[in-house]
Amino acid sequence: MLSNTTRSSGIEYNRNGLSNDVLLDLYRSMLKPRMIEEKMLILLRQGKISKWFSGIGQEAISVGVTKALENDEYILPMHRNLGVFTSREIPLNRLFSQWQGKASGFTKGRDRSFHFGTQEYKIVGMISHLGPQLGVADGIALAHKLRNEKKLTAVFSGEGGTSEGDFHEALNIASVWDLPVIFCIENNGYGLSTPTSEQYRCGDLADRGVGYGMESHIIDGNNITEVFSKVSRIAESVRQNPRPVLIEFKTFRMRGHEEASGTKYVPQELMDEWQLKDPILNFEGYLIEQEILTSDLKETYRSEILAEIDENLQMAFAEEPITSNSTQELNDVFEGFEYQEISPSSNNGNIRFIDAISQALKTSVQRHENLVLMGQDIADYGGVFKITEGFVEEFGKDRIRNTPICESAVVGAAMGLSINGMKAMVEMQFSDFVSSGFNPIVNYLAKVKYRWNQNADVVLRMPCGGGVGAGPFHSQTNEAWFTKVPGLKVIYPAFPYDAKGLLNTAFNDPNPVLFFEHKGLYRSIRQDVPVDYYTLPFGEASLIKEGEEVSIITYGAGVHWALDTLAEMEYDKADLIDLRSLQPLDLDKICQSVTKTGKCIILTEDSQFGSFASEIAAQISENCFESLDAPVIRVGSMETPIPFAENLEKQYLPQERFREKLKDLIEY
Known part of the structure; x- marks a missing residue:
């Protein structure tokens, strides 16, 4: 025995x-x-x-x-x-x-x-x-x-x-x-x-x-x-x-x-x-x-x-060394996505920017049964901006999930949901807090498709921006942290119509999308927006105004600052381009405009040095140099953290400097 x-x-x-x-x-x-x-x-x-x-x-x-x-x-x-x-x-x-x-x-x-x-x-x-x-x-x-x-x-x-x-x-x-x-x-x-x-x-x-x-x-x-x-x-x-x-x-x-x-x-x-x-x-x-x-x-x-x-x-x-070419390498950075345009109906409602975001979230949860929304306080409380208010009653707490305050693991969990056949949205309560979840975004979500052919079907919502007296930790517009990372798509709308259509597309796209929402626009901007579901494509900028003398390129709150400045100056000879999509970028529309006008000014809310405006300026210099009649001008916020006091924040933000630089460029 x-x-x-x-x-x-x-x-x-x-x-x-x-x-x-x-x-x-x-x-x-x-x-x-x-x-x-x-x-x-x-x-x-x-x-x-x-x-x-x-x-x-x-x-x-x-x-x-x-x-x-x-x-x-x-x-x-x-x-x-x-x-x-x-x-x-x-x-x-x-x-x-x-x-x-x-x-x-x-x-x-x-x-x-x-x-x-x-x-x-x-x-x-x-x-x-x-x-x-x-x-x-x-x-x-x-x-x-x-x-x-x-x-x-x-x-x-x-x-x-x-x-x-x-x-x-x-x-x-x-x-x-x-x-x-x-x-x-x-x-x-x-x-x-x-x-x-x-x-x-x-x-x-x-x-x-x-x-x-x-x-x-x-x-x-x-x-x-x-x-x-x-x-x-x-x-x-x-x-x-x-x-x-x-x-x-x-x-x-x-x-x-x-x-x-x-x-x-x-x-x-x-x-x-x-x-x-x-x-x-x-x-x-x-x-x-x-x-x-x-x-x-x-x-x-x-x-x-x-x-x-x-x-x-x-x-x-015995296997030969691997070979590839630039086309194959670039094609494997993102999961293939065939955009399907769903045209808007003629039935409109006049809504705020924040309402457009909420509508897109709700219809996307309805359309995608495998979509889970996650974020701090987004369930019963409805989020700090009340964007998901009432969602729990309709969809339940399984799909509208409050998370502990742990951005890194929540982003990781979103990646895990994608690996196991689901879609995920993570709301960063404020885009500033993304620094606590930076690593899994830039080293996991962004690289996973290229590394082993696994897509990251994740949308990260990023309430951002200044002008509301929220100080250094609730006011950053930090899109430039991510536009340089291959594998991430970065969207930044300025109007309710664009916000709703682009966010709908973000949930259809099987790739990681960072969706920036300027919280200063949430309740200050209204627009007639289709009541029904519709989509808008990534990578297509919007030409809001047409002129012959200067090109203004901007996005987010900068679009509204530019519109206000043009109205105050009673100047109607500018192309005004709202990028909407930063990555992918509509470089063709930018170059067409600059080639026509010969002058260009780029406005960003971000601090100017190392901002996305700098990348646009470099692209213009490389692709449109012979058409330029003046230096490419960048205008951004001061090289300081964002201050709290109203007068200091006003000085920090670029509106006044933009007005002065635009006048100088027109007269150049």
Whole structure:
């Protein structure tokens, strides 16, 4: 009679009713990534791959967690989780090609190592900033929950990553929303060279679950039967009773952060101690002792895996270096979008700018059953501007969701919703607050399509702008932070008609759209706007006034300032162009106007240096130089933060300077 429990080199194995076949599968599944890693380390020394982050000694976590999940449940792994990829049975030639930057990989040579995802295998890889993937897991799990699917999401973090704000934000959201997420912390002793004693002061990282009202566990990360059995039980419980669970896996990193960094900073006695706890050698010894694994079967496994590695390496090496051209590269920055124009009806209503935004939101939620609106105070309260007032009564709190004050994780959750087949809107209560969510916007949403062909179907609403005495933290117009980031679309309307049609289009577009709404226009501008649904295209500026002597190019509140100035001056010889769309930009209309008039002035509310006006001026200089009869003039706000007091704010904003510069340009 074989014993149920055996201790081997300090690891106590309990088969927990697992069959011999399951135990052998777990062993073989750990052996495979170990043997791949050993081969990769040889290739690294030979210069045939560029970098390697070793997971040697941590295989039981990757394999045990992956085997405990269903194949259609998403996993978000990190660098040391090769076992996740192999356990999902990704063809090795594709993994090897990925690491060599070849076409058979998953990123077309645009990203390396494990910085990729694949919908086919329900794996979403990390980015180097680590933390955002935790919020992404929240969004994936939220989609499952909204569809009443008994599915969970597992996401990995190292102990170092738990110091990031994204970790706390993601756990908080998951807890408040009862999301079916298993947060897996691989506590392997070191974040690069920084030991845990310099990373945190709590006894165990699992203790942090208490602060979020979250169930937590500590598992021996080197014990494959404990990992697989306990995670399997937890996973099944989470499927039946959706909630987040925090698991701290105790393990150790046996090699450097990456191979070039080495391990000289690790005490040798610590290395020796953990070497005795090798998850594969110990489990192998247990299986042999229990007469489950024989020497012949062990050699068979090794021979089969080695043959698979060699065969697939040859396929990857034989593959030609990847080639591309500028057209292919540019075409992969955005998800393809075929704009469908829906013409407005003749049934108009005279409404404010804020009403146009509210109408577009409501009709878009009605048209897109998979659209979720998220933001601080947007549910029962209706948002600080009351734009979503009454939405909860019509659509319910599942789709009109108050969020905790954690912009980064909310943006990540929006990305996760998109990955799992839904649409998301995030309202930044004020565009100023986007700085707290900047990283996932510019490094995740903007790059994800180009990196691994996953679109980000996310609209970020950005109430912005000065003139209302709101001071430095509620008055910025910060569109230039984003117009330079490939992969983001930036829209900035000036009139209710444009706002409604363009926002409708934003929700149809499967790409990330930052939609700037000048809050000073919310209740000050009215216009006849079609009552029914309609769309307007991105990338088409509006020629509001026509003249022959000067071109005025602006957007947002600047359009109204220009109109007021022209009326005061009684000047009717200017082209006035309202850009409406900053990215994509209607450069053709700009150049046509400047070529006609020979003079150009660009007005922005942003501080002038480094503003979007500077980019427009550069484009005009490059494309219209021979038509110019005067220097291209930029007018923007002062190079200071936005002040609060009325007189100081008036001095800061560019209206008076615009009037003076326009007169100078006319007389030039």
